Amino acid sequence: MYKYNFLLIYHREIIIIWLEYATFLNVVEVILNKIKFLEDKDREFLLNSIRTVEDFPKPGISFKDITTLLNNKDAFELLMSHLEEKYKSYNLDYVAGIDARGFIFGAALATRLKIGFVPVRKKGKLPSTTVCEKYELEYGFDEVEIHLDAFSTTQNKRVLLIDDLVVSGGTAFAAANLIKKLEANLVEACFIINFTILPGKSKLEQLVPVYSVLEI
Ligand SMILES: O=P(O)(O)OC[C@H]1O[C@H](OP(=O)(O)OP(=O)(O)O)[C@H](O)[C@@H]1O
Numbered sequence: 001m002y003k004y005n006f007l008l009i010y011h012r013e014i015i016i017i018w019l020e021y022a023t024f025l026n027v028v029e030v031i032l033n034k035i036k037f038l039e040d041k042d043r044e045f046l047l048n049s050i051r052t053v054e055d056f057p058k059p060g061i062s063f064k065d066i067t068t069l070l071n072n073k074d075a076f077e078l079l080m081s082h083l084e085e086k087y088k089s090y091n092l093d094y095v096a097g098i099d100a101r102g103f104i105f106g107a108a109l110a111t112r113l114k115i116g117f118v119p120v121r122k123k124g125k126l127p128s129t130t131v132c133e134k135y136e137l138e139y140g141f142d143e144v145e146i147h148l149d150a151f152s153t154t155q156n157k158r159v160l161l162i163d164d165l166v167v168s169g170g171t172a173f174a175a176a177n178l179i180k181k182l183e184a185n186l187v188e189a190c191f192i193i194n195f196t197i198l199p200g201k202s203k204l205e206q207l208v209p210v211y212s213v214l215e216i
Pocket residue numbers: 098099100101102136137138163164165166167168169170171172200
């Protein structure tokens with residue numbers, strides 16, 4: 001009986017400490033969930049941080065300019081924390097980013113996940129032996145290539161492909177084919193923006209699971 005006397009004396013303090021601890025745990029849980037699953041207002045915030053420039057680079061093109069997201073530190077941090085939370089359990093070996101805007105998000109994510117980054121470059125930029133794939137753009141044609149030894153010598157390395165946006169899906173389709181040619185395990189393709197007006201995402205889904213943060 002004597003040894004439980006402190007419970008009687010300090011019961012108010014104990015209840016207060018317990019309530020504060022429960023509130024703290026609740027706050028931590030809310031923060032973690034917020035990072036993992038973007039709320040509508042976060043998506044809205046990210047969408048609003050991207051500038052639209054009409055008729056660039058050609059008349060009729062509604063250009064989504066992600067530089068305004070990048071120079072907004074809160075938007076960039078929100079996006080990268082979300083991607084880190086999502087992909088940290090995927091057990092990835094590499095993030096492969098598509099030239100040029102995919103390099104920004106891909107390299108930032110790779111360092112957060114503490115894994116390697118592989119550039120999928122436009123033709124003629126990589127110095128060592130490459131494999132190459134041609135594709136059609138929303139406005140023209142291009143070719144991408146990747147170093148033959150990009151994913152080290154062992155097969156089945158777990159790779160995430162990333163780019164800023166998927167429109168026709170041509171660029172990402174070519175990049176995905178390159179990664180598969182190198183016998184790596186392409187786990188998912190990730191885009192910051194999916195243009196829902198074109199079937200690029202669903203075309204790509206025939207090849208690999210696709211995740212897009214924002215739908216336009
Ligand atoms: O789904 P798609 O129709 O293939 O289009 C999407 C691609 O187009 C853009 O790159 P772009 O070729 O304009 O090159 P850049 O990043 O060097 O500007 C964008 O960054 C994607 O890579």
